[in-house]
Amino acid sequence: MEDAIFRRDRCTCRVCGAEAPSVFLRTDYVIDPERGGTDEDNMATYCAECYNEKHEKMIITPLEMMQARRAQLNQLMAWKNDNHRLGRDQVKIVKDYIHSRMLQDFTLNRAGDFQIEKHIRNYGLVSVLDKVDEAYFSKIKFKDDKITEESAVEFMKAIGAFLYVEQAGELDKAIRYTAGICRNNIGQYCWKECLRRLDDYVRALKPHYSEEQIILDIKSTVQKRTKYISNLPDWRAFMNNHELEMLRAKGKLA
Numbered sequence: 001m002e003d004a005i006f007r008r009d010r011c012t013c014r015v016c017g018a019e020a021p022s023v024f025l026r027t028d029y030v031i032d033p034e035r036g037g038t039d040e041d042n043m044a045t046y047c048a049e050c051y052n053e054k055h056e057k058m059i060i061t062p063l064e065m066m067q068a069r070r071a072q073l074n075q076l077m078a079w080k081n082d083n084h085r086l087g088r089d090q091v092k093i094v095k096d097y098i099h100s101r102m103l104q105d106f107t108l109n110r111a112g113d114f115q116i117e118k119h120i121r122n123y124g125l126v127s128v129l130d131k132v133d134e135a136y137f138s139k140i141k142f143k144d145d146k147i148t149e150e151s152a153v154e155f156m157k158a159i160g161a162f163l164y165v166e167q168a169g170e171l172d173k174a175i176r177y178t179a180g181i182c183r184n185n186i187g188q189y190c191w192k193e194c195l196r197r198l199d200d201y202v203r204a205l206k207p208h209y210s211e212e213q214i215i216l217d218i219k220s221t222v223q224k225r226t227k228y229i230s231n232l233p234d235w236r237a238f239m240n241n242h243e244l245e246m247l248r249a250k251g252k253l254a
C-alpha cells in the first residue's frame with residue numbers, strides 16, 4: 001500500500017513538495033480515518049518534517065530517518081530501473097544528496113558531476129551515497145556556521161578515496177579466499193605462488209575491466225574452476241588460459 005502511494009505521488013511530499021532521497025518520506029491519512037475513508041484516496045505522502053508537524057510532535061526521529069534512508073533509496077532505484085531511466089538520474093540523486101548536505105554553501109561544478117558519474121559507474125549508487133556520508137562526517141568543517149571551502153574540497157576527494165579503499169578490501173578478500181582454495185586442494189606449499197599469480201592476473205585485467213567486474217570474475221569463474229583442480233601445473237595452465245580469454249574478450253589480443 002505505502003509503495004503504491006509513494007509511486008502515485010512521485011516520491012514528493014504533498015505539503016512542501018520536497019522529494020526523496022533528499023528527505024525521508026512517510027505515508028499518512030489526509031483526514032482522520034474515523035471521519036474519512038481508509039482507502040488509498042485518503043492517504044498521501046509526507047516528508048518527515050511535515051509529518052512531524054502534522055502530528056505536532058517528533059514522531060520520526062533523525063536516527064530513524066538515517067536508518068530508513070537506505071531502504072527507501074533501494075526502493076527508489078527499483079522504480080527508476082522499472083522506468084528504464086538512465087544513469088543520469090543516479091547522478092542527480094547523488095548531487096541532490098550532496099547539496100542537501102552542503103546546505104547551499106557550495107554546488108558541484110562540471111568536474112564534480114563527472115567525478116560522481118564515474119564513481120557510480122564503478123561502485124554503484126548505494127556505496128557512493130554511503131561514502132558521501134562517511135566523507136561528510138570526517139572532512140567537513142564549519143566556520144561561522146558556514147562550510148569552509150578547504151573542507152568542501154577535502155570532502156569531494158575523500159568520497160573517491162573511501163570508495164577505493166572499500167573496493168580494494170573486497171578484491172583483496174576475493175584473492176585471499178581463492179589462494180585458500182588452492183592451498184586446500186593442491187597443498188600448503190603453493191599458497192604464496194598462487195597469491196602472486198592472482199595478483200598478476202588482477203594487474204593484467206585492471207586496464208580493461210572495472211574492479212567490480214574483476215571481483216565478480218574471481219568469485220564466479222576463477223574460484224569455481226579452482227575448486228576442481230588438484231595440482232599446480234593444471235592450475236597454472238588454467239590461469240594462463242583464463243587470462244588470455246579475458247583479454248581476448250576485450251579485443252586486447254589477436
Ligand SMILES: [Zn+2]
Binds near residue numbers: 016018051
Ligand atoms: Zn514536506
